[in-house]
Amino acid sequence: MNSTDIAFLFGEVARLTRRRFNQQMESFRLTHAQSRTLLRLSRCQGLRQVDLAKILEIQPITLVKQLDQLVEMGLIERRNDEQDRRAFRLYLLPAAEPVLTEIRAEVQELQSLMTKDLTAAQIDAFVEALLVMKTNLLSEDIDTTHSAMLGKEDKS
Secondary structure (H helix, E strand, C coil): CCHHHHHHHHHHHHHHHHHHHHHHCHHHCCCHHHHHHHHHHHHCCCCEHHHHHHHHCCCHHHHHHHHHHHHHCCCEEEEECCCCCCCEEEEECCCHHHHHHHHHHHHHHHHHHHHCCCCHHHHHHHHHHHHHHHHHHHHHHHHHHHHHHHCCCCCC
16 A cells, blocks of 8 residues: 555545444434534633634634534524624533533444454554644645745745
């Protein structure tokens, strides 16, 4: 297997993971993206919408649609930001707690399915490899962005 195969395989596994998760969450009428937003917000309540969009690496307009749906479902609320009257801060409502419990259970079930034929050592090595790949990709993004800001082309 060459590195090109890894990139395509990784993309396919990610797609299958999202599809399976969406199937698991159908009864809650939540998508993978909405679940991810709720999970992130549960760790960082009071975030501004724009900051949450940056963390999730999505466009603010995409997040607004998700947030509108989550507000409509009674899971989150927007509160005015006291420092910036144009901004909103996001908070979970009590109704989100049982939903988050189910999301976490579904994530655990999916993770168990994905890793059922792997040893603990293989899982640890895989997680370590993913962290290295993530670091490599992030540093490349930074290098490319920095070069672009300086008006330099990357010749490598």
